[in-house]
Amino acid sequence: xxxxxxxxxxxxxxFNGAPDVGDTDGTGVRVPSVRGAMRWWFxxxxxxxxxxxxxxxxxxxxKVFGGATTGDKGVPSPIRLRxxxxxxxxxxxxxxxxxxxxxxxxxxxxEHNGYWIVYLLGQGLGNLRECSLRRPYVAAGQEFDLKIDVxxxxxxxxxxxxxxxxxxxxxxxxxxxxxxxxxxIIGSSGxxxxxxxxxxxxxxxxxxxxxxxxxxxxxxxxxxxxxxxxSSSRNAGGPSRTRGGNHRRSRYSAGSTxxxxxxxxxxxxxxxxxxxxxxxxxxxxxxxxxxxTSATHRA
Numbered sequence: 530x531x532x533x534x535x536x537x538x539x540x541x542x543x544f545n546g547a548p549d550v551g552d553t554d555g556t557g558v559r560v561p562s563v564r565g566a567m568r569w570w571f572x573x574x575x576x577x578x579x580x581x582x583x584x585x586x587x588x589x590x591x592k593v594f595g596g597a598t599t600g601d602k603g604v605p606s607p608i609r610l611r612x613x614x615x616x617x618x619x620x621x622x623x624x625x626x627x628x629x630x631x632x633x634x635x636x637x638x639x640e641h642n643g644y645w646i647v648y649l650l651g652q653g654l655g656n657l658r659e660c661s662l663r664r665p666y667v668a669a670g671q672e673f674d675l676k677i678d679v680x681x682x683x684x685x686x687x688x689x690x691x692x693x694x695x696x697x698x699x700x701x702x703x704x705x706x707x708x709x710x711x712x713x714i715i716g717s718s719g720x721x722x723x724x725x726x727x728x729x730x731x732x733x734x735x736x737x738x739x740x741x742x743x744x745x746x747x748x749x750x751x752x753x754x755x756x757x758x759x760s761s762s763r764n765a766g767g768p769s770r771t772r773g774g775n776h777r778r779s780r781y782s783a784g785s786t787x788x789x790x791x792x793x794x795x796x797x798x799x800x801x802x803x804x805x806x807x808x809x810x811x812x813x814x815x816x817x818x819x820x821x822t823s824a825t826h827r828a
Contacts, residue, residue, distance in 0.1 A: 531678075531719060531720070532611075532676045532677065532678050532719065533676070533677045533678070533679065533717065533718075533719040533720065533721065534674050534675070534676050534677075534717065534718045534719055535674070535675045535676075535677065535692075535714055535716070535717050535730070536672060536673075536674055536675075536714070536715050536716035536717065536718075537672065537673055537674070537675050537696070537712050537713065537714060537715070538670070538671070538672045538712065538713045538715045539616065539667050539668065539669055539670065539671045539672070539711065539712060540669055540711035540712065540713055541669055541700070541708055541709050541710065541711040542627075542666045542667070542668060542669060542709055542710075543557065543558065543666055543667040543700070543701060543702045543709065543710045543711070543712075544650075544654055544664055544665075544666045544702045544703040544704065544709060544710065545557065545558050545559055545562050545667070545701055545702030545703065545710065546618065546664060546665050546666070555615060555618065556615055557615050557616045557617070557618045557665075557666075557667040557671075557673075558612060558615065558616065558667060558673065558701060558702075560610045560611065560612055562701050562702060563610060563612075563675065563692075563695075563701055564594070564608075564610055566695045566699055566700070566701050566705075567594070567608075567688065567691040567692050567695055568590060568594050568691070569695075569699070570691045570694035570695050570698070570699060571590055571593060571594065571687065571690075571691040572586060572590060573694070574687075574690065574691065574694065574750070574754070575589050575590065575754075578754065591604050592604075592684065593606070593607075593608065593684040593687050593688060593691075594606045594608060594688075595607075595608075607679070607680035607682055607684055608677070608678070608679055608680065608684070608688045609677070609678040609680075610675065610676070610677055610678075611675075611676040611677075611678075612673060612674070612675055612676070613674055613676060614673065614674065615673065616667045616671040616672065616673040617667070617668075617671060618665045618666070618667060619665060619666055619667070619668045620665045621661070621662040621663055621664055621665055625643070625662065627642070627643045627646055628641070628643035628646070628647070628660055628661065628662070629641040629643055629644075629660055631661075633660070638659075638660040639660075641660065643660060644657070644660055647660055647661070647662070649704065649707045649708065649709075650662070650704060650707075650709070651704065653703075654703060654704065669711075672715070677689075677692075679722060681722070685722035686722045686723065686724065686725060686749075686752075686753040687753050687754070689721070689722065689725055689730065689753070690749075690750050690753040690754075692714075693714065693730065693732070693750070694750070695712070696712045696713055696714050696732045697732055697733065697737075698744075700712060712732075713731075713732040714730055714731050714732045715731065715732070716731070717730050717731075723752075724748070724749040724752040724753065725749055725753075726749075729748075729749045
């Protein structure tokens, strides 16, 4: 499959430059950081399916993103990422719209909203006393292209699912848990692997979050984990294992969200039933088909 280009937009100040204070090489977004964020969200996605089997989770992650092994050779990742042109950096000593000016008095600084932004950044990135920054960043509104070579295998859709989750719920760089480093996918060019479309790959707007009640993935994320025939989702709901070990027939189709107060467990399987052995076969097979969406787990 040829390279796919995604257009990304920075939504909140992104601190992902040189690790040493004052050392600026012009890099605003580092490819290893993007790959690391994708791996993290892949673990979150696959972990809800395989349960507490950490070894199986590790093997699934290695199947998509590669990794080191105990032998002489590691497992190469079929996913390649490139940023052909870096977004422009805003230097630490530049003028920042969200901070008070250098002529502001200490009282004015403490009463400015930017004071609390520097507080969230912490001592490594900001100086709270002076209400100033210590490191360069990519300002909100900047755009850049991310080129992805997904290799054309069954892992292609999973890699894009990990990137979609990164942009929808996470970020890249420092202090992402405090709201920094936000990204949005605003466009694409090139052939997208099924089930992704030019519309579904876009990061949703605010209405997606205001109506959100559960984080269990829906289409097209769930379709990436179970790329079988459409009838499998309609007929989903075979026997599954609950915490008590009893078998029952699921009331929820693939990707559906259980209503509040339901008896579904956090790892409650949804989708075509399969066994942990089948999930393990996926992780070790040379031609993986999908991540099983109902891997049996032990409570």
